[in-house]
Amino acid sequence: MKLNRDRQREILNELAAHYPSSVPGSMLGVSNEDIANIAYLTEHGLVQAEFRRNGMGMVLSSFVGITAAGMDFLADDGGLTAIRGVVTIKFHEEALKAIIESKISGSELPEEEKSSLMRSVRELPGETIKQLTARLVDLGLDNMPRAIQAIQSLIS
Template structure:
């Protein structure tokens, strides 16, 4: 058995989800312990899930070492959102509004024209396609380009450092 078995972790989260906002029943410790097979594996998983913010109050740290704290064990908002797999309220509350101005389209055209790897014909075709896109498609394209640019941020820093060394 895998020490950090995802299906077993999900069962524990579901048990806490079903009991929310109350604690799980007193007899739950034995059923939870049976799920994980040993107290050591249970402790490891509780610590792991708590470190990821999916549960809270899982462990009491005593002089004798960590102990399971079933009466106080609760699922968090992040644990609930994880189980529901719908993005939760964060998907609703953390909406990012991206406004595109005419300058954005002009800047995209400038970037295309400054390319040294594309032919003039390819550049013209790409700009023509870009101009024919509806605003929503341009927005989606810009978001994807921004995401890919952020993914390559370490490469950009290296290029800047190289350029500064030659100046």
């Protein structure tokens, strides 16, 4: 059976029109190709459906309904799935200091200047480290060509 993205979208849209209710499979006018597409959507959690075998192959044995994940899939903004999927990154103050110190240590500054600068960084209060980190991120993004090179080298 060939999967058909356009038909999958049509099925999802048909089911979305009835959300949160489910509809009898017969109401969708399902063909053998539709069974494969509905099974595929079910396996991905976008649709709820049950199947049974008969002499001709697989048939829907129950109502078919779109899931919340299916509704989010259709939403232009990704729905609650996108909102809930936001990743928050938190760095402990000491970890940020260590990262900054390592960059200072690897710089081409004279040794006594490195030592003095690293000592100053170790003594910075948390709020200042937060402001410094935000500024360093801004500087990195302002230097986008080098940032893109870094991203590409990390990915490859």
